[in-house]
Amino acid sequence: MGMSNRTPKLPAVLFATATFAAAFPAIAAVDFKGAVAPILQEKCIECHGPEKQKGKLRLDSKADAFKGGKSGVDIKPGDGAGSDLVRRLQLPKSDDDHMPPEGDPLSAAQIDALKQWIAEGANWPDGVTISPKVVASAAPAPVVPAGPPPPPPSELPKEFKPEAAEAAAIAAIAKAGVDVPVIAQNVPWRSVNLRLAGASVTDATIAPLKDIKSLVEVNLATTKVTDAGLAPLEKLTYLQNLQLQLTGVTDAGLAHVEKLENLMVLNLYGTAVTDAGLEHLKGLKHLRSLYLWQSKVTAEGAKKLQDALPGLYVNMGWETLAAAKEEKKDEKKEEKK
Numbered sequence: 001m002g003m004s005n006r007t008p009k010l011p012a013v014l015f016a017t018a019t020f021a022a023a024f025p026a027i028a029a030v031d032f033k034g035a036v037a038p039i040l041q042e043k044c045i046e047c048h049g050p051e052k053q054k055g056k057l058r059l060d061s062k063a064d065a066f067k068g069g070k071s072g073v074d075i076k077p078g079d080g081a082g083s084d085l086v087r088r089l090q091l092p093k094s095d096d097d098h099m100p101p102e103g104d105p106l107s108a109a110q111i112d113a114l115k116q117w118i119a120e121g122a123n124w125p126d127g128v129t130i131s132p133k134v135v136a137s138a139a140p141a142p143v144v145p146a147g148p149p150p151p152p153p154s155e156l157p158k159e160f161k162p163e164a165a166e167a168a169a170i171a172a173i174a175k176a177g178v179d180v181p182v183i184a185q186n187v188p189w190r191s192v193n194l195r196l197a198g199a200s201v202t203d204a205t206i207a208p209l210k211d212i213k214s215l216v217e218v219n220l221a222t223t224k225v226t227d228a229g230l231a232p233l234e235k236l237t238y239l240q241n242l243q244l245q246l247t248g249v250t251d252a253g254l255a256h257v258e259k260l261e262n263l264m265v266l267n268l269y270g271t272a273v274t275d276a277g278l279e280h281l282k283g284l285k286h287l288r289s290l291y292l293w294q295s296k297v298t299a300e301g302a303k304k305l306q307d308a309l310p311g312l313y314v315n316m317g318w319e320t321l322a323a324a325k326e327e328k329k330d331e332k333k334e335e336k337k
């Protein structure tokens with residue numbers, strides 16, 4: 001008997017249970033596609049479908065579902081309360097036979113829908129099958145509107161031999177109490193952190209840096225260097241990371257930074273640099289990150305530079321604040337050691 005024969009007027013007996021009446025107030029019979037299939041798909045097919053047949057039961061096609069599983073027929077058309085499928089849904093979650101064995105139990109309304117669907121004869125339209133639900137990870141990744149790609153990293157030459165002058169220059173820096181270590185084993189590239197010597201570091205201290213061409217990182221944060229004092233840095237062709245935060249450097253100093261064509265990271269936080277100074281940076285095509293928190297640069301100025309260097313990350317604030325706090329913490333730790 002087709003469902004259409006029964007609608008719109010259903011025999012009163014179908015509304016025998018209060019819950020069913022509540023869940024489906026005075027409407028037509030439970031619709032398989034609209035009300036039953038979505039529940040099976042959402043809650044059952046994962047274990048009773050094409051991939052797995054737990055308890056030897058498949059619920060994705062009519063023939064399989066009606067055949068039953070390991071323990072026999074689970075759906076008895078016309079007998080909702082007597083069907084093992086319904087019995088399992090109604091068991092307490094702690095019971096071994098409760099379905100689904102994992103995740104949230106079905107809601108009372110969902111159980112009633114299945115029970116009533118069976119009570120009404122378990123009408124499963126011919127040819128309808130239920131496919132496994134699409135898992136989030138299987139779906140194609142959402143298309144994120146892409147921003148401009150970051151500038152390409154600068155590349156260090158494979159063959160690099162430090163010049164003879166380097167050793168003497170490194171020794172001179174060592175006199176100020178600062179090492180110039182290589183950045184990793186088996187590479188010629190070096191970094192120097194003069195921040196730790198801080199206020200005692202002046203233009204004279206950093207003059208020897210011009211001979212240490214292997215430098216890729218120079219940290220001058222909190223030192224007493226001046227704009228003019230940055231001139232020796234012009235010689236550091238391979239410099240990638242320059243930290244000038246909390247120094248007296250201004251726009252004039254950036255005229256020296258302009259020559260550092262491999263620069264990728266520049267920190268100018270807490271300096272008096274202005275929009276005009278950023279003009280010097282427009283040719284730095286590898287520049288990826290620029291820190292400007294508490295400088296005199298405006299949002300428009302930063303935007304203008306980003307237009308010239310698409311993909312450049314400019315940090316004007318909060319993240320720098322967090323980083324600065326971290327740095328302070330690290331320094332305190334260092335001091336304790």
Ligand code: HEC
Nearest residue numbers: 043044047054055057069070071072074085099100101102
């Ligand atoms: C995480 C996996 C899993 C999910 C999801 C799941 N089941 Fe099961 N189901 C099982 C396992 C395992 C068995 C076998 C239990 C046993 O043999 O004692 C089983 C057995 C059954 C059986 C008895 C089969 C038989 O004839 O022996 C029925 C009926 C059943 N499940 C219905 C459902 C329904 C309805 C849902 C959705 C509401 C569901 N299951 C969701 C794992 C699952």
